Amino acid sequence: MTHHPHLPTTESAVTAIRAVAAEYRRTVAVTEDIGADRTSRRTAAPLFSVTDPDGSLPHEAFVELGGSPVIGxxxxxxxxxxxxxxxxxxxxxxxxxxxxxxxxxxxxxxFVKGRFFPPGYKLCVPLAGDETYQEHVPGVSLTPWLSGRVR
Known part of the structure; x- marks a missing residue:
């Protein structure tokens, strides 16, 4: 199997998530779907094939972290x-x-950035370096966790 060194396997990603959760004392629930027939989407494999072109089984996982905020x-x-x-x-x-x-x-x-016009909020998550992920908060009301982070 050929894997890019900067793209860890699903298992190693789950392990890394568990480590962060443990550091912040969060509970972790993992649902793993293994196999092409059970993943929610398939882009790499041809129709009706079970393995990816490199022969590996696709592997998808969903991880839920407990506490506030709710993270999936x-x-x-x-x-x-x-x-x-x-x-x-x-x-x-x-x-x-x-x-x-x-x-x-x-x-x-x-942190959450709010604007009056057009109205709306964005959740901003800065990473080390100068990369920041930003997404619009759906709807008009903020959860208690989000409203506690408005700047």
Missing amino acids: VRLFPEGDAQITVDGVEFHDLPRDHVPPFLTSVYGGLA
């Missing part, structure tokens, strides 16, 4: 991830950005 992480076989923080969805994150993303949220670096 979906790890896709293609090496990307989706993180939901209190209902705010961050799509297409590289898998190796997931642990620093969680550390930023739990470490108190994440």
